[in-house]
Amino acid sequence: MKYLINKISIYSTLSVIGFISIIYLVMSFFLASQVTVSERNPLEQNPVDYLLEYEDVSFSPRSDDTDISLKGWFIPAEVTTDTTIIIVHGLNSNRAAGFMLPISQKLHQNGFNTLLIDLRGHGESGGDRFNGGYIERLDVLGAVDFLKSRGIPSSNVGLLGFSLGAGVVLMAAEDESDINAVVADSGFASVDDLIVQEVRRRTNLHEDIVPILIPGFTRMTKLFYGIDVDLIRPIRSAGKLEYPIFFIHGGKDERIPVDHSKRMAKASFNQDTKLWIVESIEHAGVYDDNPDFYISELVNYFSNQIAN
Known part of the structure; x- marks a missing residue:
């Protein structure tokens, strides 16, 4: 029984981590798609x-x-x-x-x-x-x-x-x-000095949330739009x-x-x-x-x- 409970707990933890990861990736892609659009x-x-x-x-x-x-x-x-x-x-x-x-x-x-x-x-x-x-x-x-x-x-x-x-x-x-x-x-x-500011300006996300999303944002811009921030x-x-x-x-x-x-x-x-x-x-x-x-x-x- 203890083994079964531990197994369920592990699956639950992994499910939560997976869900959070998916949400993070979706939000990162959303930011990349919005910030890279020309006005x-x-x-x-x-x-x-x-x-x-x-x-x-x-x-x-x-x-x-x-x-x-x-x-x-x-x-x-x-x-x-x-x-x-x-x-x-x-x-x-x-x-x-x-x-x-x-x-x-x-x-x-x-x-x-x-x-x-x-x-x-x-x-x-x-x-x-x-x-x-x-x-x-x-x-x-x-x-x-x-x-x-x-x-x-x-x-x-x-x-x-x-x-x-x-x-x-x-x-x-x-x-x-x-x-x-x-x-x-x-x-x-x-440009990395300005990313947080530009993301906030275009999305109105809270200033505490944006820095968390930046690593995902930079990866998404490179993967989908070929933009390498380091260059x-x-x-x-x-x-x-x-x-x-x-x-x-x-x-x-x-x-x-x-x-x-x-x-x-x-x-x-x-x-x-x-x-x-x-x-x-x-x-x-x-x-x-x-x-x-x-x-x-x-x-x-x-x-x-x-x-x-």
């Missing part, structure tokens, strides 16, 4: 609103097995030049949002072509998944390849990214050795780029704390890497705080780096 927003303006001539362009990601078509605007400078800045938006944004076009307009006036792109799953580009930035780097590299097809060498290309886009351009630059200019505004050092570390790229990087961040940024840029600047291979922090500013707000000075800093950096 697509429409384009609400275009270069004509800023009196800019432009060309609608389409191109493909580099070395990607998908048939995704990426969209962008190529805006030529006021004078003929090969020097081109690829501008990359943040998460759930697009090439027309916020200050993207005003910055492009001012770079145009200062002698730069600009190529504003929609990352996959954003704006008018194909795809419906957010991949954390590592796969999106192929979108930026596809933009570089598009410019090469127009006769613009990557040595004449600079990268400018905001928030998610900042991490994306850093990782893309690691794979394009001829690029010598990267500006990362409000970027993240590694999404722009700080590694910052340590491999041999030229000076320009980091920009607001000191009061709560979405991506300023410590991310501080850590990346410290990890940078080049001692001339620049870190510009405006203490009173929140996430991706440095341009709006002082547009003219912001543009002058960009122009100085890109002119020096691309000329070299």
Whole structure:
């Protein structure tokens, strides 16, 4: 009888453990399916609103097995030049949002072509998944390849990214050795630092529950969507780029704390890497705080780096 009771107890315990495991896996898969969905927003303006001539362009990601078509605007400078800045938006944004076009307009006036792109799953580009930035780097590299097809060498290309886009351009630059200019505004050092925050934002789960689910979440994103969180570390790229990087961040940024840029600047291979922090500013707000000075800093950096 005692043996039978012990056997029933073991089966009961195993059943409970199995049930909890199934619930955990289901919840982890649910999180992965929700957090990796892009929140697509429409384009609400275009270069004509800023009196800019432009060309609608389409191109493909580099070395990607998908048939995704990426969209962008190529805006030529006021004078003929090969020097081109690829501008990359943040998460759930697009090439027309916020200050993207005003910055492009001012770079145009200062002698730069600009190529504003929609990352996959954003704006008018194909795809419906957010991949954390590592796969999106192929979108930026596809933009570089598009410019090469127009006769613009990557040595004449600079990268400018905001928030998610900042991490994306850093990782893309690691794979394009001829690029010598990267500006990362409000970027993240590694995505695992932000997973808990993003899961809470998208699911409204209690803050005590989310950390418990993160190990299952990361495994599910890799298993079902091919997203390896360990690869999404722009700080590694910052340590491999041999030229000076320009980091920009607001000191009061709560979405991506300023410590991310501080850590990346410290990890940078080049001692001339620049870190510009405006203490009173929140996430991706440095341009709006002082547009003219912001543009002058960009122009100085890109002119020096691309000329070299």
